[in-house]
Amino acid sequence: MDNPFKFGTIVQEEYFTDRVEEVAYICQFVKSPNHLVLISPRRFGKSSVVAKAVKQSGRKHITLNMQNVTSVTDFSAKLLREFFKIHPMERLRHLISRFRVIPTVSTNPASGAMDVSFQPDMDGTVLLEDAFMLLEQAHTENDRLIVVLDEFQEIRDISSKLDKQLRSIMQEQKHINYILLGSQESMMTDIFENKKSPFYHFGELMRLKKLPREDFRAYLLKGLSGVFPTKCEEIADRILDYTDCHPYYTQQLAANVWQVGILQSETNDAIQAAINHIVNAHGLDYERLWMNFNRTNRWILQRLATGASLQTGEYRTSTIYSALKRLQKDGYVIYSDHYELEDPFYKQWIKNES
Ligand SMILES: Nc1ncnc2c1ncn2[C@@H]1O[C@H](COP(=O)(O)OP(=O)(O)O)[C@@H](O)[C@H]1O
Ligand SMILES: [Mg+2]
Incomplete structure (x- = not known):
């Protein structure tokens, strides 16, 4: 039997619970020409909820985690790589030919994945403008692209002028909805709420809370009832008391409790055993x-x-x-x-x- 709980990565399908209103809201929101900014502490479920919503919207979308971007040049290359995943490059040839610096594009023969690179000493701003221009030109007002930039506050670390450059590129665009996510509350509010910041009032601010207890409880019961047929209600409540409904830690504790139930079914207090295990492991x-x-x-x-x-x-x-x-x-x-x-x-x- 597979563990019914999952933590650490983006969760979808059977590992994803609730957030019905948020998903519906985001889906509706991207039908407007506006941009969305989503803030919460880390591991509250931002990436998961946005992944679900953009998928459900049925629109073309690309996602980039700014934590993995090492420079402005790398940003441009990764953006193009994601874009070529949803648009066959051949059809974009005439647009790419307008690039001031032509990227090197290669295909990994094993995976079929496309890789994009630029000479490392190129002027990053030019590359970035060209990459974003391609995204804009390949779409129309009736067929807008959704671009999700995760851990957006990292742009401040990548280059000191990146926020200004990005903002001036983005404000010319009409064929893209941006969804910008961030875990660092103070930096995110400074980027979007400080009058001196280039991204001041760029989009609508949305905050994600922990999961509602009743929904999370029902989700836990479903996964736990097979292993703890008589005690699952009590166990679900104790898990949620302990984690205070934090999405990640709840799934982590539930996964470990389930594991204890399977492997050490004679254990009296599966929750305490699971907590001890996690604390010792870290x-x-x-x-x-x-x-x-x-x-x-x-x-x-x-x-x-x-x-x-x-x-x-x-x-x-x-x-x-x-x-x-x-x-x-x-x-x-x-x-x-x-x-x-x-x-x-x-x-x-x-x-x-x-
Ligand atoms: N809707 C949800 N239902 C169940 N678990 C969730 C949900 N959203 C998040 N989680 C749990 O939280 C973890 C972190 O989610 P993630 O989307 O990566 O958060 P963030 O992007 O805010 O850091 C997931 O691996 C999962 O265990
Ligand atoms: Mg995330």
């Missing part, structure tokens, strides 16, 4: 992370892990606040109506150690 990483935190951060993380107050007078409020902001930016802490540790298993490790 022990080395957790320790390394811990060693890199300064004393203030360690103090804050310990207090958050144990649910203790931060207002003890030990540190100035401004010191705590700026440390929290930093921890949030780095993804260790998330804020919904209060600050909490992002990873419930790291939280467990900190509790065990302190």
Whole structure:
């Protein structure tokens, strides 16, 4: 029997639950000529929900994860490579011939996949303009292309002028809907909400929340009932209490609980066994992370892990606040109506150690 839970990659089909309204909204939204910006902490399900929506829209679409882009030249090459996957290159020949720098295109004989490269010393801006122009010219107002740029905040790291260049390219386009996703809340809001940023008010801002408990519970029950026929309701509730409905950690814990149920069916407390397993498996990483935190951060993380107050007078409020902001930016802490540790298993490790 295959594990009915999945975590770590984009989930679709039987591993994907709920998000009905969000999928419908995105599908509807791309029928307008506008652009969408989707923000949430990492592993909330942005990439998955957008993948599902663009597929459902039935429109031509390409997706690029900006985390994997190493330079402006690489950006142009990867964009073209994705584009050639949905458009046979032969039909674009007349458009490619207008390029100021002609890319080298080769086919991998084994996989049939197309690869695109440019001379490394080329002027990145020219390549980028030409690549984006091709996307625009191969489409029309009635047949708009959807371009998904995942982890969009990375553009600031790729090149300091990239945001300006991109914005000036994009504002001339009429045949593309952009969906821009990002996990770094503070950077994303700075890119789209700061008046001085070239992307100020570029598109509609949408925020993704954790999954609603009832839907997630039904999903867990379906996967767990085969292994825990009598206790699955209790187990599903305890999993969701522990992970607070976080999409990724819920699937991770459920997958491990299921595994315990299959392999060690005599275990009394499958949830505790699964938690111990996960915390132990990550022990080395957790320790390394811990060693890199300064004393203030360690103090804050310990207090958050144990649910203790931060207002003890030990540190100035401004010191705590700026440390929290930093921890949030780095993804260790998330804020919904209060600050909490992002990873419930790291939280467990900190509790065990302190
Ligand atoms: N709709 C969903 N239903 C069930 N699990 C989900 C859903 N969305 C996300 N997940 C879980 O969260 C993990 C991370 O999803 P992903 O789309 O990569 O998030 P993000 O792009 O926000 O980092 C997935 O591997 C899966 O385990
Ligand atoms: Mg993602």
